[in-house]
Amino acid sequence: MKRLNTRDAGFESAFNALLTNREEQGQEVTTPVANILASVRKEGDTALCALTERFDRLPVTPATLAFTAQEIAEATAQVSPELLEALDVAARRIESFHQKQLPSDMRYTDAEGMTLGMRWIPLDAAGLYVPGGKAAYPSSVLMNAIPAKVAGVSRLAMCVPTPDGVINPLVLAAAARAGVTEIYRVGGAQAVGAMAYGTQTIRPVDRIVGPGNAYVAEAKRQVFGHVGIDSIAGPSDVVVIADSGSDPRVIALDLLAQAEHDELAQATLITPDSAFADKVIAAVDAELKVLSRTAIASASWARNGAVLITRDLLEAVELANRLAPEHLELMVDDPEALFVHVRHAGAAFLGRFCPEAVGDYVGGPNHVLPTSRTARFASGLSIYDFMKRTTFLSGGPDALRRIGPSAVALAHAEGLQAHAFSVSARLDALAEHTPNA
Numbered sequence: 001m002k003r004l005n006t007r008d009a010g011f012e013s014a015f016n017a018l019l020t021n022r023e024e025q026g027q028e029v030t031t032p033v034a035n036i037l038a039s040v041r042k043e044g045d046t047a048l049c050a051l052t053e054r055f056d057r058l059p060v061t062p063a064t065l066a067f068t069a070q071e072i073a074e075a076t077a078q079v080s081p082e083l084l085e086a087l088d089v090a091a092r093r094i095e096s097f098h099q100k101q102l103p104s105d106m107r108y109t110d111a112e113g114m115t116l117g118m119r120w121i122p123l124d125a126a127g128l129y130v131p132g133g134k135a136a137y138p139s140s141v142l143m144n145a146i147p148a149k150v151a152g153v154s155r156l157a158m159c160v161p162t163p164d165g166v167i168n169p170l171v172l173a174a175a176a177r178a179g180v181t182e183i184y185r186v187g188g189a190q191a192v193g194a195m196a197y198g199t200q201t202i203r204p205v206d207r208i209v210g211p212g213n214a215y216v217a218e219a220k221r222q223v224f225g226h227v228g229i230d231s232i233a234g235p236s237d238v239v240v241i242a243d244s245g246s247d248p249r250v251i252a253l254d255l256l257a258q259a260e261h262d263e264l265a266q267a268t269l270i271t272p273d274s275a276f277a278d279k280v281i282a283a284v285d286a287e288l289k290v291l292s293r294t295a296i297a298s299a300s301w302a303r304n305g306a307v308l309i310t311r312d313l314l315e316a317v318e319l320a321n322r323l324a325p326e327h328l329e330l331m332v333d334d335p336e337a338l339f340v341h342v343r344h345a346g347a348a349f350l351g352r353f354c355p356e357a358v359g360d361y362v363g364g365p366n367h368v369l370p371t372s373r374t375a376r377f378a379s380g381l382s383i384y385d386f387m388k389r390t391t392f393l394s395g396g397p398d399a400l401r402r403i404g405p406s407a408v409a410l411a412h413a414e415g416l417q418a419h420a421f422s423v424s425a426r427l428d429a430l431a432e433h434t435p436n437a
């Protein structure tokens with residue numbers, strides 16, 4: 001864990017120290033992932049089954065790659081009514097938030113008589129990657145599948161690894177609740193390859209979305225172009241801006257909620273109060289002794305944890321903007337006053353009673369968010385990831401007479417004669433039929 005004070009270190013050095021933390025994470029996965037993708041592309045199910053046996057220790061055949069309707073129903077029946085109710089609360093809130101994102105088509109006729117517009121059209125098939133290596137994420141099933149469903153995608157194919165054949169029944173229950181149409185027990189780069197290129201069992205999809213580990217992220221990067229992807233999500237991160245009005249234990253738990261995801265996860269506290277910072281550090285150490293995923297959380301905190309002491313809360317926001325975190329918590333009395341200065345964050349959590357963990361499960365906005373400082377230019381998963389736009393132009397003779405000559409002039413200027421003649425031939429025909437025009 002790094003403890004820095006911008007007064008001692010200076011703003012730029014404090015920022016650079018954090019950046020170094022963030023950029024030293026790379027695993028060499030490019031070549032192994034390229035090999036996995038090539039073998040799935042070439043050998044289809046045969047490679048997919050062999051790789052699943054190798055990485056997830058699960059002997060599987062083409063006939064058992066997909067979960068059956070009976071397996072899904074049996075898994076759902078194992079889940080307690082309380083958990084199904086919690087799942088439903090989450091699903092309804094996620095549905096409602098994403099429904100409000102639905103865009104309107106555009107259509108208007110301009111002064112030259114051209115009718116122009118844009119139609120939003122859902123994808124035909126989405127591939128949903130649900131991580132399952134170190135922990136199962138039923139919440140991520142909802143966050144991936146519900147926006148696709150709301151957007152109107154008809155085919156939702158989901159891949160989830162089942163190490164040693166073990167699947168959390170809540171993952172399957174969540175998939176059923178969200179309207180997933182196919183579920184396959186495969187993970188890692190091989191799952192991404194199967195959804196991108198297709199195999200004998202898994203038909204290719206149009207876009208692959210969802211978080212995953214370094215192999216999944218690299219595979220998405222490599223298949224991009226052949227299929228669409230949402231973004232390349234790296235390890236999760238949080239920046240918590242807090243003042244001494246917060247309970248140090250609560251802030252420590254917010255930091256550890258991120259650290260427990262992954263050894264590579266990053267949790268950063270920024271506060272103007274140095275005594276408060278030390279209380280949070282002590283609380284983190286105390287909680288690490290009792291948390292269930294203490295090995296992962298301890299490794300993450302030791303490696304990537306950071307506590308920054310700034311001159312004031314505004315400097316804290318300035319630093320957060322430079323870090324462009326996936327999650328930003330504003331644990332202060334007047335979070336809205338700070339939020340107006342926030343320019344780069346995947347999702348912001350405003351106020352002492354609104355921790356990230358609420359947003360991870362039941363808030364409504366998506367928890368699949370831009371990591372590794374990509375919030376500078378990217379946004380969280382939304383229904384727009386599952387839709388595309390077709391623009392349209394419609395015009396008759398009058399409109400062509402008005403704007404066509406400019407097209408002809410520009411086409412000649414570009415040396416593209418067929419373009420020019422395509423327009424001028426029509427203009428000539430119009431002139432012939434209406435000689436007095």
Ligand SMILES: NC(=O)c1ccc[n+]([C@@H]2O[C@H](COP(=O)([O-])OP(=O)(O)OC[C@H]3O[C@@H](n4cnc5c(N)ncnc54)[C@H](O)[C@@H]3O)[C@@H](O)[C@H]2O)c1
Binds near residue numbers: 131132162186371
């Ligand atoms: N950003 C988000 O919204 C969000 C949500 C949930 C989880 N996450 C992140 O997703 C990640 C999940 O990672 P995970 O590992 O638990 O699950 P995962 O499903 O992403 O990866 C497991 C798969 O990795 C592959 N793999 C493992 N070791 C390999 C190797 N040596 N060579 C080739 N392939 C290998 C295996 O095929 C395995 O099935 C974590 O980093 C977590 O923080 C992010």
Ligand SMILES: N[C@H](CO)Cc1c[nH]c[nH+]1
Binds near residue numbers: 137236360367369
């Ligand atoms: N914090 C993770 C990345 O946004 C999402 C998650 C799932 N379950 C718990 N948390």
Ligand SMILES: [Zn+2]
Binds near residue numbers: 257258261
């Ligand atoms: Zn989380």
